[in-house]
Amino acid sequence: AEWTPEKGWDAGKLVPYGPMSVMPSAQVLNYGQAIFEGMKAQESAKGRVVVFRPDQNAARFKAGAARMSMPAVPEDQFVEAVKNTVAANLDYVPPMGKGSLYLRPLLLGTGPILGLGPAPGYTFTIFAAAVGAYFKGGQLTPIDLIVEERFHRAAPGGMGGTKAAGNYSPVLVTQLEAKKNGFADVVYLDAKTDTYLEEVSSCNIFVVKGRTIKTPPLQGTILPGVTRRSIIELARSRGYDVHEEAVSVHEAMEADEVFTTGTAVVVSSVGSMTYRGNRKQYTAPGQAGQVALEMYSNLTDIQTERADDKFGWVVPVN
Ligand code: PMP
Numbered sequence: 001a002e003w004t005p006e007k008g009w010d011a012g013k014l015v016p017y018g019p020m021s022v023m024p025s026a027q028v029l030n031y032g033q034a035i036f037e038g039m040k041a042q043e044s045a046k047g048r049v050v051v052f053r054p055d056q057n058a059a060r061f062k063a064g065a066a067r068m069s070m071p072a073v074p075e076d077q078f079v080e081a082v083k084n085t086v087a088a089n090l091d092y093v094p095p096m097g098k099g100s101l102y103l104r105p106l107l108l109g110t111g112p113i114l115g116l117g118p119a120p121g122y123t124f125t126i127f128a129a130a131v132g133a134y135f136k137g138g139q140l141t142p143i144d145l146i147v148e149e150r151f152h153r154a155a156p157g158g159m160g161g162t163k164a165a166g167n168y169s170p171v172l173v174t175q176l177e178a179k180k181n182g183f184a185d186v187v188y189l190d191a192k193t194d195t196y197l198e199e200v201s202s203c204n205i206f207v208v209k210g211r212t213i214k215t216p217p218l219q220g221t222i223l224p225g226v227t228r229r230s231i232i233e234l235a236r237s238r239g240y241d242v243h244e245e246a247v248s249v250h251e252a253m254e255a256d257e258v259f260t261t262g263t264a265v266v267v268s269s270v271g272s273m274t275y276r277g278n279r280k281q282y283t284a285p286g287q288a289g290q291v292a293l294e295m296y297s298n299l300t301d302i303q304t305e306r307a308d309d310k311f312g313w314v315v316p317v318n
Contacts (some may be wrong), residue, residue, distance in 0.1 A: 001081070003071050003122035012081060014088050017127060025112035027119030033109030034165035035064040038263045040100040041086040041093055041128075041317060044305035049086060049093050049317045051103075052263075052303050054079045056226040061105060064162040069118040070107055078105065078124075079315075085126045086317045092130050096304055099132040102264070134202075134264040135184050140288050140296070142271030143184035143260070145200065147249055148174050149276065152191040153198060153221075160198070160221035171201045185260075187273065189249060190221065196246045203262030204228040205270075207247050207255045208291045214251075217244040227261040227299070233311060234298050240291075253280045259292035267296035 001012030111121025154160025301307035
């Protein structure tokens with residue numbers, strides 16, 4: 001769909017995947033006016049294709065647009081566009097349990113501009129791609145994380161709470177270096193005190209001690225993950241004591257278990273975390289943590305309609 005100041009958003013249309021054409025003066029190419037979302041459509045046990053909590057992505061997309069001085073895509077138009085994209089790509093949805101159709105909504109300042117300012121025109125588009133497990137080794141293999149000591153992902157008052165494309169460029173150097181050193185991903189600490197966990201490059205983080213689960217609070221520096229929010233609700237419904245509360249890296253190194261959550265990673269058990277050369281091993285090599293496993297199976301049972309959708313999270317497409 002296209003936005004102009006005169007007409008607002010048009011109805012949009014389905015087009016085959018292919019190149020987009022913009023002027024070199026497009027705002028997004030020069031000043032980075034771009035936000036995105038990440039969602040999944042999956043085949044369910046009821047023999048239909050479903051998406052998970054699209055209203056949450058629509059709301060985050062809207063909040064992100066406001067933070068980036070972009071015209072918001074109306075939430076119902078966003079959800080309709082998601083459903084239409086999936087409906088047009090049903091042939092590419094993998095069989096249940098074999099992966100999902102990843103959806104990537106984008107909102108881009110495509111209008112031309114020279115001096116710094118918001119674009120005079122916008123494009124909202126969604127592309128789709130069939131995907132399997134996010135981390136090498138498959139879904140239930142625990143991942144090794146390293147705590148980043150030099151760089152921060154987001155600063156207080158910055159864009160960390162927004163799914164802005166520009167948030168991800170600072171992550172490339174650290175992520176590549178971590179991978180070269182045998183780690184799956186990087187944990188970021190807060191920019192003010194270098195003490196408290198923020199999140200991982202593409203997922204939120206949870207720390208378990210006994211029946212208590214903690215996850216860093218939303219203070220504008222971390223992404224309000226849809227999976228994060230869902231796991232908080234699920235864990236509470238399972239009787240865990242869940243706190244959105246600052247977790248120091250030292251506390252995390254003493255935890256029983258650590259896991260990460262996100263649309264792409266679902267729930268990933270953290271096998272080990274390395275901080276200043278000290279390695280804390282949480283699980284036996286190759287074995288996922290108990291709470292991570294419980295949360296993973298609870299969440300995916302709902303997402304694929306094997307379990308009752310008691311929270312009303314699943315939206316059918318066909
Ligand atoms: N943090 C970051 C930085 C992310 O990119 C993502 C993925 N969108 C998440 C957390 C997890 O968010 P969600 O559960 O909505 O996918």
